[in-house]
Amino acid sequence: MAEVKIAAEVRTEFGKGAARRVRRANQVPAVIYGHGADPKHVTVPGHELLLALRTPNVLISLEIGGTSELVIPKAVQRDPLKGFLEHVDLLSVKRGEKVTVEVPVVSEGELAPGGNLLEHVLAALPVEVEATHIPEGFTVSVEGLEAGASILAKDVELPKGATLAVDEDAVVIQVVAAQVEAAAEGEGEEAAEGESAEAAEAPAEA
Incomplete structure (x- = not known):
């Protein structure tokens, strides 16, 4: 599969307020995991990432401060109403290793x-x-x-x-x-009709 190159930046601010500022700048907060290393917090351009994620298990080459790191999406969080990307977990991978x-x-x-x-x-x-x-x-x-x-x-x-x-x-x-x-649908309809009939025959409460 083809690699998608995306430039990313190291993220130094955290918390809900910082995340909102990142999204207002059309960036997406992301965390890179894998290989026993400490998680790396980065921001990724929202539009480019959205296009890349159209391909399932897309292989992304993140360009971070002059270095490249291969990652695949592991978990994607979207806004439940508007659908925009809120946060992405990325898994660091190496050529030749299996995932x-x-x-x-x-x-x-x-x-x-x-x-x-x-x-x-x-x-x-x-x-x-x-x-x-x-x-x-x-x-x-x-x-x-x-x-x-x-x-x-x-x-x-x-x-x-x-x-x-x-x-x-x-x-x-x-x-x-x-x-x-x-x-199965017929049985459901019969049960509903039976319940309606029982309700109609039941005497009114005083």
């Missing part, structure tokens, strides 16, 4: 006729992979699958050097019979 990350899983193809439903049990697959070769996503085919069929973790094709960080028999995607869903 455990969750890689998004997407499906392609059409299910067998019958109106069955596709359920993504694992939206992302945990894998151990070389830090500079993290895949952006895994694509699996569901073409022609019928109700009861499932795709397990071991069925997902991994890139060379990557290994599963989850049980190989873990269900990633499964096909659920449409009639099962319909029956």
Whole structure:
């Protein structure tokens, strides 16, 4: 995967007031962890970071005071209403070392006729992979699958050097019979109608 270069600055002020000032300057407070070193507090340009984070597990080369440090996003905090970045935890990585990350899983193809439903049990697959070769996503085919069929973790094709960080028999995607869903909805409606009837027949309190 390609590296994204972003210039960062060492952060020396802390607390809510300092964080608000950083955000008003269109910067994002961030902390770099990893390799047993003390956490590094930095600020990162908000727009550039937002664009980089559009790629899952993006590899970022942070330029800090004339030095470069490779990092990947570990935790991202956003404003619940406006969606802007509030804080980011970054994991320091080195070329050649392996990291455990969750890689998004997407499906392609059409299910067998019958109106069955596709359920993504694992939206992302945990894998151990070389830090500079993290895949952006895994694509699996569901073409022609019928109700009861499932795709397990071991069925997902991994890139060379990557290994599963989850049980190989873990269900990633499964096909659920449409009639099962319909029956469950019908039972819910019948229960609601029964409750309404009982309420109508109940005598009014004096």
